[in-house]
Amino acid sequence: MxxxxxxxxxxxxxxxxxxxxxxxxxxxxxxxxxxxxxxxxxxxxxxxxxxxxxxxxxxxxxxxxxxxxxxxxxxxxxxxxxxxxxxxxxxxxxxxxxxxxxxxxxxxxxxxxxxxxxxxMSYEDVEKIMEETQEGIEYQRELDELLAGSVTQEDEESILAELDDLVGDKEKIQNLPDAPTDELEQKTEARKEKKQERTLLEAS
Amino acid sequence: MGTTSNFRWPWQYDFPPFFTMQKNADTRFKQTEAWCSLILDYHNHHKLFRLRVTDVLASPLFYNKAIDRRLTKPDVIEILSILHKKGNIEWEDKEKTVCKVFWKTPAQWSDIIFKWVNQSGLNNTVCTLHEITNGPHSSDQEFYALDDQILMQAIQILQASGKAELMGTEGVKFFT
The missing domain is CATH 1.20.58 (Methane Monooxygenase Hydroxylase; Chain G, domain 1)
Known part of the structure; x- marks a missing residue:
């Protein structure tokens, strides 16, 4: 039209x-x-x-x-x-x-x-590929374990124990009493006197 | 037709020599240019799309009652022929008694209409030509009450660029 x-x-x-x-x-x-x-x-x-x-x-x-x-x-x-x-x-x-x-x-x-x-993509193919992939992943994991020297459960425990010890030591150090200061001062004073005496002796 | 004017006449309209064709070529050029734009503005303001020479001679456009000056028929024809050269009017008969006035070209109208089609999601929709220019969905549009023939020309432009397809003379299907 x-x-x-x-x-x-x-x-x-x-x-x-x-x-x-x-x-x-x-x-x-x-x-x-x-x-x-x-x-x-x-x-x-x-x-x-x-x-x-x-x-x-x-x-x-x-x-x-x-x-x-x-x-x-x-x-x-x-x-x-x-x-x-x-x-x-x-x-x-x-x-x-x-x-x-x-x-x-x-x-x-x-x-x-x-x-x-x-x-x-047929179902069988995908299944096969996924299976192979899974196998590959497993294999890789095994390899990783070998290469990393495989840290076992026991190792993990001993590591934790060691860590605890370290933390305990640190606390012990912090609990030590303060070092005495008076005595030291007296000693130095005595030493000063001796020194003075000596200089006097040398001078005479 | 149209509302009684709050149309703003140019200053020349109240200047009596404006209604007498000037002899000096330079002045005459300026004068005819001013008449051309006045004619287009006047038709735009009143949303008029068609001009009948005998009717318009007595209309306020060419007859200023206040200063009692009118443009003669040969002068009107001369100015209209200048507008014809510019592509702003198209004679409908060989005797040059009626012409279409394009204060917007059909290409401009086609742009405006297609913008509206996109905005209102009318792509892939069938519309009657009547509802485009007279329907409730376009009452606030510039092309409301647009002349049928000008609308047809605008849609033919859209058809040429594959944006629309006419269905006979009464309908159109818009595309993207």
Whole structure:
């Protein structure tokens, strides 16, 4: 349909689906109803104005008639609103269904590529590789133990005991009494006196 | 059509010689340029997309009642032909009685519309042309009440770049 109006031929195929056309039809109907609503709104304004005028002129009966007409149009308005709502719900449903089918397509493609990947890795192969890997890990651990001189449980205990001893020694040292200071002072004083005596002797 | 103006007329509008084509080439150039921008501003302000020469001669645009000056028809045609050369108007008939006024080019309109499409997430959605320019979702947009033919031209530009595809003359599907 679009080709009728565009002058040059289209290189790409149309991206408009039959669903899109259905949606367009629904939306076109909705537009028509909206225009109709505008017409009713306009009519109501006119009727109101006319009724007012009739009252002013003292023609009460005619005013009543006009207001009745206006009331009828109000119900028409709500009905139109409902119809618009129906059309929009329908259009939204189609739009959403289209999205869903796209999602489904996406999932299908994903699933297929996942399957292809799984074909590349068979269960038996993986099991074998994992077993071999486990063996390799075990072997490595044994090697590590050998090379590290293998610290056993007993060794660990003796190491801890030694550590405790060291801590005990340190505490003992801290508990020693303070060294006496008085005696030392006396001694130095005595030494000083002796020295003085000696110098005196030498001088004489 | 449009609201009665709080349109700001340029100072020349109240200057009587502005309504008489000047002889001096330099002055005349400035004068026609001022008329060109006045015409575009006026149509932009009042959101008018179409100009009928016979109607517009009596409109405030070319007739300043306050100073009782009007532009003659040949002068109007001359200025319109300058606008035509600039690409701002397009004659709709050979007799040059009606023209479309592009205060924005269709390309500019296509940019504005596509920006709106992106902002409101209308990509991959079908819209009627009527709802683009008259729907409740675009009432605050610049292109609200845009002329149908100009809208069509703008969408054809989007179609050429693969951003939209027309569905007949009443609908369009937007893409990314």
């Amino acid at each position: 679009g080709n009728l109006f565009s002058s040059k031929p289209k290189p790409k195929p149309s991206r408009v689906t039959p669903q899109d056309r259905a949606i367009l039809e629904l939306k076109k109907q909705r537009d028509t109803l909206r225009t109709y609503q505008r017409k009713i709104e306009n009519d109501q304004e006119v009727l109101k104005r006319l009724a007012k005028q009739c009252l002013k002129d003292g023609n009460k009966n005619k005013a009543k008639l006009l207001l009745r007409k206006k009331k009828r149009q109000e119900t028409l308005m709500t009905q139109t609103e409902q119809q618009i709502d129906n059309l929009e719900v329908m259009a939204n449903d189609i739009e959403f269904a289209q999205l869903e089918s796209n999602v489904f397509e996406g999932l299908k493609v994903g699933n297929e590529s996942l399957k292809a990947m799984h074909k590349l």
